[in-house]
Amino acid sequence: MTAGSICAAQTDFETAVTATKPVAFFRLDATSGKSEIGAAGFRAQGGVSVVPEGSPTGASAYAKFDGQNGWVLTTQKGGVATAASIMSWVNLADLPSKAGRIFYVAGESESGNDLDLQFETDDVLRFFTAAGGQVEYKAPAGSLVNQWHMIVATLDTTTKARAIYWDGKLVAKDANGGRPNKTAAFSIGASTVWGDRWFKGGIQDAALWNRAVRATEVAAIYAAASGGNGGSGAAAANAEPAAPTTGPFATTAKVEASDANGAIQLRREEQIAFMFLSAMETIEHNCQLNLHRACSMAEVMGGAGGEHLKFDPNKSDPNYSYTLAAGGMAWEAHANAKKPGLMGLCFMSRNVGTTVTTYGRAGKSGWVDTEILNRGVEGDSFDTQ
Numbered sequence: 001m002t003a004g005s006i007c008a009a010q011t012d013f014e015t016a017v018t019a020t021k022p023v024a025f026f027r028l029d030a031t032s033g034k035s036e037i038g039a040a041g042f043r044a045q046g047g048v049s050v051v052p053e054g055s056p057t058g059a060s061a062y063a064k065f066d067g068q069n070g071w072v073l074t075t076q077k078g079g080v081a082t083a084a085s086i087m088s089w090v091n092l093a094d095l096p097s098k099a100g101r102i103f104y105v106a107g108e109s110e111s112g113n114d115l116d117l118q119f120e121t122d123d124v125l126r127f128f129t130a131a132g133g134q135v136e137y138k139a140p141a142g143s144l145v146n147q148w149h150m151i152v153a154t155l156d157t158t159t160k161a162r163a164i165y166w167d168g169k170l171v172a173k174d175a176n177g178g179r180p181n182k183t184a185a186f187s188i189g190a191s192t193v194w195g196d197r198w199f200k201g202g203i204q205d206a207a208l209w210n211r212a213v214r215a216t217e218v219a220a221i222y223a224a225a226s227g228g229n230g231g232s233g234a235a236a237a238n239a240e241p242a243a244p245t246t247g248p249f250a251t252t253a254k255v256e257a258s259d260a261n262g263a264i265q266l267r268r269e270e271q272i273a274f275m276f277l278s279a280m281e282t283i284e285h286n287c288q289l290n291l292h293r294a295c296s297m298a299e300v301m302g303g304a305g306g307e308h309l310k311f312d313p314n315k316s317d318p319n320y321s322y323t324l325a326a327g328g329m330a331w332e333a334h335a336n337a338k339k340p341g342l343m344g345l346c347f348m349s350r351n352v353g354t355t356v357t358t359y360g361r362a363g364k365s366g367w368v369d370t371e372i373l374n375r376g377v378e379g380d381s382f383d384t385q
Helices: 013-018 215-223 268-290 297-302
Strands: 024-026 032-034 041-045 048-051 062-066 071-077 083-092 103-107 116-119 125-130 133-137 149-156 161-166 169-174 185-188 200-209 254-259 320-327 330-337 344-351 354-360 374-378
Touching: 013 200, 013 215, 024 071, 071 200, 083 103, 083 116, 103 200, 125 149, 125 161, 133 161, 133 169, 149 215, 169 215, 185 200, 254 268, 268 297, 268 320, 268 330, 268 344, 268 374, 297 320
Parallel strands: none
Antiparallel strands: 024 200, 032 041, 041 071, 048 062, 062 200, 071 185, 083 149, 083 200, 103 116, 103 185, 116 125, 125 133, 149 161, 161 169, 254 374, 320 330, 330 344, 344 354
């Protein structure tokens, strides 16, 4: 069963990043290697292993840091004059507040002239660009551990602008600037100056620019992520899904969706909710054609339109609650998140053959939220005869 058109293929992640001309770009799919652009190299130190599955960007592997002594040192030094940007995909295996120490992501540490991106012991992400100066962002509770997220932090010392982007969207900015001319070595997973800041979890695709990348570039890079367990939004919409990690659903269906800005990054839990609403849409379409009216949730479950849901979503899905309102030819279905960090979804139809679909980052969705323009479920469905 498909609903709407399948999204067109997106630019692959590596191409999207290199097109923006970073100073260095380390995929971290091995314990040592070279930058994808420029002449710098990298080598893992201590407890760093390579995991050959689950990459958020379609790479062959990602680096897993043990949180004890694992980090990556690069030969990239300086390269930053008046502006800079740092990017990294991260997947925390624990909270810094529980570990009792800072988790360093990446940067060029230098006493008095910082360029450091790190999660601190209050679980807040901070980007330090001068002695004591930082811009910060606190992610929603429950969205950090065991979920992939793309972080981009930017600095322009001329305009004094600093910013943090989270999963492709601007989430924090200020005009407190920072000092120019960073000259230290670029490191990942631990600082070369400040001790005991071992990152614990996965890091993939760390990059450094000598300019502040634009918001449109960040969004395009995030949209190009092509697979794995990316985060909240965080699993990539174009992922080849494995069996779901939650609930009783034995499906390997491929779920895709896009809005006006490109591919929407759907976690597997969100894909399951999307599949339920897509199945309701198919059944409601049959009700409209065969019964000349929309069907209630009980009728959708019972097969009044000729098909029915394979599962009762409110009994089987631990991550969402589902509602379905019907009147005349119109129906409206909602998937509301039970857990923080999951988006809400809504399918709405007022006549035969036309369905408006939206999503909301806050866990609920309705008419005023972001419209899904292209979508599809391929390989399986949750409706059956």
